[in-house]
Each structure stands twice: as C-alpha cells, then as structure tokens.
Amino acid sequence: MNNPIAKPVSPASPVDHSLLYPSPYKEFWQAFARNKGAVMGLAFMCVVVFCALFAPWVAPHDPSEQYRDFLLTPPVWLEGGTWQFILGTDELGRDLLSRLIQGARLSLLIGLSSVVMSLIPGILLGLLAGFFPQLLGPSIMRLMDVMLALPSLLLAVAIVAILGPGLINTVIAIAIVSLPSYVRLTRAAVMGELNRDYVTAARLAGAGLGRLMFVTVLPNCMAPLIVQATLSFSSAILDAAALGFLGLGVQPPTPEWGTMLASARDYIERAWWVVSLPGLTILLSVLAINLMGDGLRDALDPKLKNAA
Amino acid sequence: MLSFIARRLGLLIPTFFGITLLTFALIRLIPGDPVEVMMGERRVDPEMHAQAMERLGLNKPLPAQYLDYVGKLAQGDLGESLRTRESVWREFMTLFPATLELAMAALLFAGIVGLLAGVIAALKRGSLFDHGVMGLSLAGYSMPIFWWGLILIMFFSVSLGWTPVSGRIDLLYDIEPKTGFMLIDTLLSDEEGSFKDAVMHLILPAIVLGTIPLAVIARMTRSSMLEVLREDYVRTARAKGLSPARVVFVHGLRNALIPVLTVFGLQVGTLLAGAVLTETIFSWPGIGKWLIEAIGARDYPVVQNGILLIACLVILVNFVVDILYGLANPRIRHQR
Numbered sequence: 167m168n169n170p171i172a173k174p175v176s177p178a179s180p181v182d183h184s185l186l187y188p189s190p191y192k193e194f195w196q197a198f199a200r201n202k203g204a205v206m207g208l209a210f211m212c213v214v215v216f217c218a219l220f221a222p223w224v225a226p227h228d229p230s231e232q233y234r235d236f237l238l239t240p241p242v243w244l245e246g247g248t249w250q251f252i253l254g255t256d257e258l259g260r261d262l263l264s265r266l267i268q269g270a271r272l273s274l275l276i277g278l279s280s281v282v283m284s285l286i287p288g289i290l291l292g293l294l295a296g297f298f299p300q301l302l303g304p305s306i307m308r309l310m311d312v313m314l315a316l317p318s319l320l321l322a323v324a325i326v327a328i329l330g331p332g333l334i335n336t337v338i339a340i341a342i343v344s345l346p347s348y349v350r351l352t353r354a355a356v357m358g359e360l361n362r363d364y365v366t367a368a369r370l371a372g373a374g375l376g377r378l379m380f381v382t383v384l385p386n387c388m389a390p391l392i393v394q395a396t397l398s399f400s401s402a403i404l405d406a407a408a409l410g411f412l413g414l415g416v417q418p419p420t421p422e423w424g425t426m427l428a429s430a431r432d433y434i435e436r437a438w439w440v441v442s443l444p445g446l447t448i449l450l451s452v453l454a455i456n457l458m459g460d461g462l463r464d465a466l467d468p469k470l471k472n473a474a
Numbered sequence: 475m476l477s478f479i480a481r482r483l484g485l486l487i488p489t490f491f492g493i494t495l496l497t498f499a500l501i502r503l504i505p506g507d508p509v510e511v512m513m514g515e516r517r518v519d520p521e522m523h524a525q526a527m528e529r530l531g532l533n534k535p536l537p538a539q540y541l542d543y544v545g546k547l548a549q550g551d552l553g554e555s556l557r558t559r560e561s562v563w564r565e566f567m568t569l570f571p572a573t574l575e576l577a578m579a580a581l582l583f584a585g586i587v588g589l590l591a592g593v594i595a596a597l598k599r600g601s602l603f604d605h606g607v608m609g610l611s612l613a614g615y616s617m618p619i620f621w622w623g624l625i626l627i628m629f630f631s632v633s634l635g636w637t638p639v640s641g642r643i644d645l646l647y648d649i650e651p652k653t654g655f656m657l658i659d660t661l662l663s664d665e666e667g668s669f670k671d672a673v674m675h676l677i678l679p680a681i682v683l684g685t686i687p688l689a690v691i692a693r694m695t696r697s698s699m700l701e702v703l704r705e706d707y708v709r710t711a712r713a714k715g716l717s718p719a720r721v722v723f724v725h726g727l728r729n730a731l732i733p734v735l736t737v738f739g740l741q742v743g744t745l746l747a748g749a750v751l752t753e754t755i756f757s758w759p760g761i762g763k764w765l766i767e768a769i770g771a772r773d774y775p776v777v778q779n780g781i782l783l784i785a786c787l788v789i790l791v792n793f794v795v796d797i798l799y800g801l802a803n804p805r806i807r808h809q810r
Contacts, residue, residue, distance in 0.1 A: 203612075312492030315785045315792075317747035320765075324781050327769040328503045404618055408751055411620045412766055427621055434624060435632050442628075445621025452616040460612075 197465035204461020207454035214451055218270040225264035226252070229421050233259040238437045254439045256430065262439065265421035266447050272422045273451065276337055277402040281395050283341035285348055289391065292352020293379050296360065303353070310346040318343045322405055326414045336415045340405050344398040351394055355387035389466040396462055400455035407448050423448050478800050486793060490786070491544075497782045498543050501774050502536075552783075553775035555768070562779045566761060571654025572642060573760030576752065577745045579676050580684035585738070588688045592695025592734075593727060599700065607692055614689030619748055623682040623755040630678060637674050640757035644671050683752045687741040694737045698730040705729075739795030743788050 199205055217224050227233075233255060240247045241254040241262075253263040295303040313321065325339035359365060360383070368382045409415030410424025418425050423444045430440040527533045534542070546553075552562040595607040631639045642656045643649060647668040649659050657676070660668040702708065703726055711725045712718075750762035757763070761780065768776035 308488050308492060311489050312496060315489060315493055315789050316781065317743040317784075317788065319747035319750060320781065320784060323750065323766070323769065324500060324777070327777055328500060400616065404616075407618055408620060411618075411751070412754060414769070424618075424620075427624070431624065434628050438628060441621075441624050445618055445625065448618045448621065449613070449616060452618070453613055456612060456616050 194465050198461045201457075201461040201464055203457040204464075207457030207461070210450065210454040211458065214270050214454070215274065217267045218274045221267050221271050225261075225267040227261035227264040229264040229268040230260065230419055233261070235259070238433065238440070240437070241439050253443055254437070256426070256440050257433055257437075262443055265426060266423070266444065269421045269423045269426065269444070269447070270451075272333070272416060272420065273403045273406065273448075276333070276340070276406045276416075277399045280337045280340040280344065280402045280406075281399050283337065284344045284398070285391070285395055288345050288348025289352050289384070291345075292349045293356060293384065295349065295353040296356025296383075297375070297379060299357075306349065307353070310349050313342075313346045318401070319405055319408055322409060323412070323414060326409060331409075331414045331417055333416045333420070336406050336409055339409070340402045343405070344402065347394055347398065348391065351390050352387060355390060356383055359383050359386050392466060393459060393463045396455060396459035400452045400459070403448065403455070404452055475800070479797060482793060482796055482800075486789060489789060493782060493785045493789075494544055494547065495540070497778045497785075498540050500781070501778050547782075552779040555776045556773045557768075557771055557776075562776055565764065565776070566780065566783055568651075568654065569759060569761050569764050572656070572758060573746075573749050573753070573762060575655045575657065576676070576679055576683060576758060576760060577742075577749060579680035580682075580745060580748075581687060581738070581741070582684075583680050584684035584688035584691055584741075587684075588691030589695050589727075589734070592692045593699055593722065595692070595696045596699035596703065597722065604696075607696070611689040611692045614685050615693075617685055617689075619682055619685055620751045620755055622685060623678070623752060626678050626682060627755070637678050638671075642672065642675050642758060643668065644675075647671065679752050679756045679758055682755070683745060683748045686744055686748065687738075690737055690741065690744075691734060694734050695730065698733045699726060702726050702730040736795065736799060739791060739798075742791045746784055746788065 233251075236248075236251060236255050237259045238257060239251050239255040239259075242249055242252050244254075247254060251261050251263070253261075253266070255261055256265070291306050295306040297303075316324070322336075322339040322343045325342055326335055329335040329338065365378065365382055368378060373382060406415055406422070407424030407427070410422045410426075411428045413428060416422035416425050418429055426444040427441065430437075430444065433440050524533075532539065550563065552566075554561050555565060558565070591607045591611075595604040598604050627639055630636045638644065643660070647660070647663075647665045649656065649663050649665065649668060652659050652662055656672045657669065660672045708721060708725055711721045716725075746762070749760060750766060752758065753760045753763040754766055761784070765777065765780045765784075767773075768780065
C-alpha cells in the first residue's frame with residue numbers, strides 16, 4: 167500500500183487534499199492491511215465463502231452419495247489413495263472433501279444467522295438500557311447477568327435440551343447465548359455517547375427518541391459492535407460444532423463439521439483423516455475469523471487494542 | 475470492606491432468583507406435558523395422569539408452582555433423578571470431585587505454562603519465541619477442544635500407547651472413594667502403582683481442558699508484563715543493581731499478576747463448559763458427562779437442577795474473585 171502522507175509534496179505545488187485525507191474506506195483498509203495475520207485470515211475466509219456459495223459446483227461429488235467400493239479410502243498422497251477422492255472417504259464411502267465443502271455452507275449459515283439474530287435484539291435492548299437508566303436499564307442488565315452466569319456452551323446445551331436438536335434450534339440457542347455481550351457493549355457505548363455535546367445539540371434541535379437512538383447515537387457506537395460480531399461469528403461456529411459433536415446440534419447425515427467428527431470417533435484407530443480433517447477445517451476457519459477480528463479491532467477501535 | 479461485601483451480596487440475590495426462574499421455566503417450556511414426558515412413551519390413563527399432576531403440584535397456577543419450587547430449593551430438596559431414583563444433590567456431590575480434580579489439574583497446567591510462556595515472550599519481545607507464543611496462543615484460543623482431545627488420544631494413546639484412552643483409573647484397581655479425588659484416594663489406598671495410573675489418566679484430559687485457559691493466560695501475562703516492564707520502578711530496580719531474575723519475578727511479575735488473576739477467575743465458566751466436552755471425549759465420570767447423559771435420557775430433574783447448581787457455582791466463584799479483587803485494589807472497593 168502506498169502511504170499518501172509519506173509522498174513528497176513540494177511546498178510550491180498546492181496541497182492535494184484528496185491525498186492528505188484518504189477516504190474513510192481507504193484509511194480503514196490501510197489500518198487493516200498493516201496486520202499481516204488479518205489479511206491472511208481474510209484471504210482464507212474468502213476461499214471458504216466462495217466454496218460455501220458455490221458448493222454444488224465446487225464439490226467434486228455429491229456429499230451424500232455413498233461409494234460402496236471405496237469405504238475409508240485414504241487421501242490421495244497416502245498409499246491406496248486415489249485422485250477420485252482427494253481427501254479420502256468416510257465410513258460410508260462418502261467423499262470427505264465434498265462433505266467439508268457442504269459443511270462450510272452450514273457453518274457459515276449458522277454463524278451468520280445467529281449473529282444477525284442476536285445483534286438486532288442485542289442492539290435494541292442495549293439502546294433501551296442506555297436511554298432509560300432509571301428502571302428499564304437495570305432490569306435489562308440483571309436479566310443479562312443471569313444469562314451470563316451460565317457458561318455459554320452450557321446455556322446452549324440447556325436451550326437445545328428444551329427445544330430439541332436440529333439446525334434451527336442450534337441457531338436459536340447460539341443467538342440467545344451471545345445476546346448479553348451485545349447488550350452490554352451497546353449500553354456501555356451509549357452511556358459514553360449520551361453526555362456528548364452533539365447529542366445535546368440534537369436533543370435541543372428537537373430530535374425525537376427514535377431519531378436520537380438510531381440516527382444520532384447508534385452510528386457512533388458501531389465500532390466495538392462490529393468487532394464483537396466478528397468474534398461471536400467464530401464462537402458461533404465453534405459452539406455449533408460442539409453441539410453437533412455432542413449429538414445435540416445438526417443431525418446426521420447432514421454434513422456439519424462437528425456432527426462429522428462425532429460419527430468419525432469410532433474410526434480413530436483406523437482412519438486418521440476422517441477424524442483430523444473436519445476438526446482442522448473448524449480450527450482454520452475459526453482462527454482465520456479471529457485473525458480478521460484482531461485486524462478489525464486495530465483498524466476500527468484502537469482503544470481496545472490492549473483490552474483483550 | 476464489609477459494606478463492599480454486603481453490596482456485592484445484594485447484587486447476588488436478584489441474580490440467584492433470576493436463575494431459579496430460568497431453571498423453573500426450563501422444565502415448563504418443554505413441548506408437551508411434563509407428566510407424559512416423565513412417564514415415558516406409554517399411554518397414561520387419565521386418572522393416573524390427574525393423580526401425578528396433583529402429586530407434582532402441576533395443577534396449581536404458575537406463580538404458586540414457582541413458590542413451591544423455590545421453597546423446596548430452600549429446604550435443600552433438589553428432586554430425584556428419573557433414571558436412578560437417587561437424589562440429584564447426592565449424585566452431584568459424588569460426581570463433582572471428579573470434575574473439580576480435572577479442572578484444577580487443567581488450571582494448574584494452564585497457569586504454570588501460560589505464565590512462563592507469557593513472561594518469556596514479554597522479555598524477548600519481537601523474537602521468534604514471542605511470535606511463536608502469540609501464534610500458538612491464538613490457535614489455542616480458536617481450538618475446537620473436542621477435536622483436540624481426539625487428536626491427542628489418536629497420537630499419545632493409540633499410536634504411542636503412552637496414556638490410557640478413557641476413564642479415571644484402570645479397572646484393575648479397586649479404589650475406595652474416601653475424598654472423591656482420585657489422586658488422593660490412590661495415595662491413601664495400598665494398591666501398588668495405582669497413583670501413577672491415576673496420573674496417567676489425568677494428563678491428557680487436563681491438557682485438553684487447559685488449552686483455552688492456557689492461551690488466554692499466556693496472552694494476558696505477556697501484555698500485562700510488557701506494560702509493567704516499562705514502569706519507572708522497574709527501571710529503578712534495574713538501576714540499583716538487582717539481579718535480572720529478581721527484577722523480573724519480584725518487581726515485575728508480582729505487579730503484572732493482578733489482571734492475570736481476574737482472567738483466572740473468568741476462566742471458571744470456560745472450564746465448566748469445556749468439562750462437558752472433555753468429559754464426554756475421555757469418558758470422565760464428572761458432572762459434565764452426567765448432564766449430557768441426562769439430556770439424552772430426558773432426565774429433566776437432573777438437567778434442571780444440575781444447571782442450577784452449575785450456575786450457582788459460577789456465581790459463587792465470580793463473587794469470590796470480586797471480593798479478592800476488592801482486597802487487592804482499594805479503588806474498586808470504594809467505587810459506587
């Protein structure tokens with residue numbers, strides 16, 4: 167990236183303001199790109215998103231097609247591997263690579279929908295708690311304290327125990343679990359902004375409550391929320407996989423990464439690839455998202471840099 | 475100090491009632507009628523059904539049912555398991571030492587390795603070691619620990635045969651549970667080699683459960699140590715000719731530890747959630763595995779009150795950490 171400020175500007179020539187003040191997007195990208203890990207994470211996630219979007223075309227086989235003559239075929243670089251199944255096959259002769267690609271679809275879907283489902287109510291509750299600090303605020307916060315008293319995975323397990331296992335219930339459970347952190351973050355940011363002069367000015371100019379909340383204050387609270395959304399995206403993928411592994415998440419034969427691991431457990435002595443590869447995919451995806459989150463935090467919210 | 479403790483306790487009470495409301499709602503939100511769920515699949519004849527509703531107090535209005543529930547809790551009655559007919563409290567207390575032993579071993583591992591790695595990384599800032607520690611801790615933080623456990627089992631237990639695959643102790647040994655802690659019980663018993671066997675059983679689960687706390691502690695120690703090493707008093711200590719080890723460990727680490735201790739406290743929740751997964755992988759007979767099996771068997775009293783007990787445990791630990799923190803830092807104590 168070329169840094170516009172470092173460019174030699176001769177004193178005689180008029181200063182080009184478009185060079186001195188890069189657009190917010192450009193500035194953001196420069197701060198983000200300074201973090202090498204974040205760029206690597208972004209690149210990896212682009213590949214995963216591409217595979218997920220175009221899964222039926224990218225995947226070499228149908229993920230549920232069972233090749234009965236090729237049970238537990240090792241990956242191509244091992245003895246007995248074939249190019250037909252690059253990463254080998256599982257206990258029912260299904261192509262592992264295709265299942266992983268199809269699984270990316272599910273994991274991203276779960277992550278995205280649970281983030282959206284907790285971000286929106288979380289922001290609303292946080293705004294309400296921040297704007298009404300007398301009665302409504304403390305009651306909302308106490309409720310969130312109760313939810314935080316249970317470790318997130320256990321709360322998710324409890325919710326799934328009530329609702330029953332399955333894709334949609336997994337999303338609901340994870341969304342409920344990640345709600346408190348959004349509420350707390352939004353409320354804290356709102357409390358910080360409410361005493362600023364620009365809010366008073368907007369109030370004096372006659373802005374209504376809705377306008378104050380969503381147009382005046384909320385945009386200034388977005389930075390920590392975006393960072394938190396990235397981080398809870400990665401923990402959503404982890405929690406969904408953990409639920410799948412415990413048999414409480416997405417049910418087989420759907421190729422969800424955690425569910426695949428659960429059924430691969432019995433082949434631990436014979437076929438390492440059925441066990442290693444789904445977990446490695448989870449690890450790499452979560453790592454990539456966390457790296458991106460670090461970069462986003464550095465770029466959007468330098469104050470938080472030493473917080474975590 | 476007393477008023478600080480009283481204020482914190484005051485905050486605890488609504489949280490506790492909130493949790494009882496949550497666990498109370500839990501059992502009522504299950505689709506279908508609890509009596510049918512408890513009696514299983516077979517058809518219940520209407521008279522028996524009404525009797526059961528009467529006996530369980532389910533025909534009363536909801537607020538009255540909630541008061542009944544809290545009243546029973548106040549008397550220490552947590553109901554009994556549908557599968558074993560054993561009291562939930564007794565089951566919890568027999569299994570809890572196993573989880574506690576595992577969690578303490580994990581925290582010990584995470585604490586020792588994490589502090590060492592964090593301190594060395596801070597001292598050699600920018601070195602290969604520093605980058606290695608930071609990279610590994612980010613990977614550890616992103617680790618799906620259920621998979622990590624399987625990989626370790628595959629490598630150390632199946633390929634190398636160094637450690638056993640599951641359980642707390644080999645079936646060869648007949649250990650009388652005196653304290654519930656296998657390491658202590660095996661030391662107290664006179665069975666030859668049983669202590670070593672218990673240790674071998676503990677190593678892998680402790681590493682797996684300790685991985686995420688390890689990553690968090692290493693990162694936290696490093697950043698807090700870097701901050702402390704910049705302080706004037708560290709420069710003074712160096713200038714007056716103290717040995718580098720004394721500067722780092724006595725002047726530096728002691729002050730760097732305060733934020734790390736908070737992180738230790740916060741990890742208790744992570745540990746309990748991780749215990750569910752770790753215990754499932756290693757067939758470790760603790761409360762995590764108990765809870766998951768209860769969910770599978772639709773043993774609702776166990777699910778309901780097991781969750782209540784775990785939540786109370788987390789609240790209690792956070793309360794103790796809060797108090798300790800107040801002791802260490804007067805500014806927090808006097809905050810309104």
